[in-house]
Amino acid sequence: MPQLLSSKEGSLFRQLVKNYETKQYKKGIKAADQILKKQPNHGDTQAMKALILNSQGQTDEAFALAKTALKNDVKSHICWHVYGILYRSAKNYDEAIKAYKFALRLEPESIQIQRDLATLQIQVRDYNGYIESRKTMVKSRPQIRQNWTALAVAYHLAGDYTNAIDTLEKYEGTLKQPPPRSDLEHSEASIYKNTVLAEKGDIEAALKHLDTIYKTNADRTAVMELRAQYLLQLGKGKEAEEAYRDLVERNNEYRLYYDGLEKSLGLERSNPEHVPKLLELYESYAEKYPRLDAARRIPLDFLSGDKFRTAADSYLRRQLNRGVPSTFANVKALYQDPEKKQVIQDLVLAYENEKQANGSADKPANGDSSDQFHEVVLYFLAQHYNYHLSRDLPKALQYIERTIELSPKFVDYTMTKARIYKHLGNTPKAAEIMNQARELDEKDRYINTKCAKYQLRNNQNEDAIATMSKFTRNEAVGGALGDLHDMQCMWYITEDGEAYQRRGELGLALKRFQAIFDIFGVWEEDQFDFHTFSLRKGQVRAYVDMIRWEDHLREHPFYTRAALSAIKTYVLLHDKPELKKPTANGDESQSAKAKKKAQQEKEAQKAPAKKPALDANGEPKKEDTDPEGVKLRETETPLEDAMKWLGPLLSSSPKSIEAQNAGFEVFIRRRKHLLALKCLRSAHELDPENPALHHQIIRFQKELEALAKAPSDADKPVLEVLKSQFTLIPADTSAAAFNAAFLERHAKSAPHVVAGLHARVVLDPSTKAKSEDEAIKAVVGLETAQLADALAARDALREWGSAAEVLQRWEKEVKARWTEAVL
Incomplete structure (x- = not known):
């Protein structure tokens, strides 16, 4: 039975709830203690106090108090709801869902509990449960469009397109009059319905529906793009051509519009007969828009022979005469074709000897002399010879030196010189020159971060953070590095960790990699906010895109890179346990840091107590008890720790051969031979000639031979399976x-x-x-x-x-x- 409170305590309880919602935790604890003084076994008060304790970081005490609250009032929906919230904060989603369902049985009309349950179900991708929760919410409050849209999204994500469309149409049928054009939520819902129709495969219906909303939908660009796409898919060439021409008029530098226009005209770049028509098409746009770049650059992709030479000459002269520094970046994709690469090289080398480009439709910008043309040509050649497909680094260095002589204060030239030294393998010199480039423009954030990256590549961690501190909030907790962590600056954290790894400071390396792991965890947790926010704001398409992106989150290159580095470090710690101690690998700096920290802590104990640092939400920041990563380095289970990284890596990036190679290294050391063989077979399917794979195949063969010499009873059945499945070395061939x-x-x-x-x-x-x-x-x-x-x-x-x-x-x-x- 619910435990009743007197009017005074009832008022205090309402104040307690308000204190929790407004994060006035001290006042909330005080109010809870006042109630419990009169009624020590009041479950709801104990539950609310447990919530506050959990918010203050006292998780163990919160769970203990919540269990006590349930014992005192097992039929209280508040106690069960709080229990679910605690489990959710501990990321034990299965138990949280069970608690929410118990709470709903006791209070089936509670919108808040139902919403929390639905949010958790979509978080764990329990689409069937999410559909049922959303159905209940629609029945309880059918007048709210958000509930109908959410139910449609639930069906959509579950792959039930028919019910998703029916749900959206049912709500539209309840509208007494058409919403005004200013109703952005209706506009978004309409185009969302259209995309669901297209995903269902009914392109004809999607096109008809699009025509009905064409003039009233607020997102005109999206509607035009979808219409052009549908017309092309349905083979309506003339209409598709008109649609894509309208899009080109809207944004004449967007390549995808030109691709669609080519397809609508039935022109294929691989067909020599279509090339003159394609060239005519792009020449018409180039004539219509004199400043247009796309119509002049795109033909270089499909032209060949003399026509390519003529077009490339015209394009390069135009760009170089205008002094465009990014000319090389615009054309380097053409270097995949060796003939085109040679033509471009010959043309630009010829320009080097010219006083001024001839035959150009454009005069030098701002009345510049021929010196500008000559300077940009030299810069182009420096980049050309620095590029990996046309690399000749001594020549690149000669050209960039000549370029810098002409404009010694131009940042891009000095940056390119640093890149050349990087490719030469002289990392210290590259970092030094990149710092010189930074000093040429100290207000430029890009060159500042580029300099920090080069310093990290040269293992100058301290110099790099000093460089980054010029553009960070240094008053943040942890200084510049703390701000970079707060801003989730993954490129820096990853590079920092890899630099410490090269230096042999494995604790700090693992610390940085762990920060990357935590950032991805934060991104997963951040979904909670958008499950309600996106639907409330009506941003349905963006929400669905986010859900699908989150489903492949660990495929992100930064996760893969950090995971491979972390796994490599843990494998090293397993192979060489002596590295767990800082002095074992000559790392005296860590010992010095540890002593300095101990001294600082001793001095801090004598100093007066300071208020704890607060995060962005005004809550106490969690103290980092292992800033140097000592606990991570001194782990007793390095291979088990590596599995934390390897599991998501293999499941999210099964097509990465580096991931399969890393998996083999971990599994073979854990004596999980079947899993190691699985990684070998997967890697072999991806690239049978991979060097690392070949070495691992030989090692696995040796491992099998050793296992077969004295197999244990447990190994015998596994050995039979391994012998039958390991066919990467033919049976009639020796290793x-x-x-x-x-x-x-x-x-x-x-x-x-x-x-x-x-x-x-x-x-x-x-x-x-x-x-x-x-x-x-x-x-x-x-x-x-x-x-x-x-x-x-x-x-x-x-x-x-x-x-x-x-x-x-x-x-x-x-x-x-x-x-x-x-x-």
């Missing part, structure tokens, strides 16, 4: 022969040669000396070898336990080839 064939097949590829030699040493350690010699020759002698391949060879030599003399010879020969590289 040595398989590896020899791999080396012969890829004799001109340095990464493959190093992988094959590594595998050979695994199979026969007596071949180490021969393999050392061949590895050094491969990375130095092969024309296609890159500096990264040489560094990979050094890692292999170290893993083989090569003598110092061998490593010195490697360094000498690599230095002879990459003279500017800092190894």
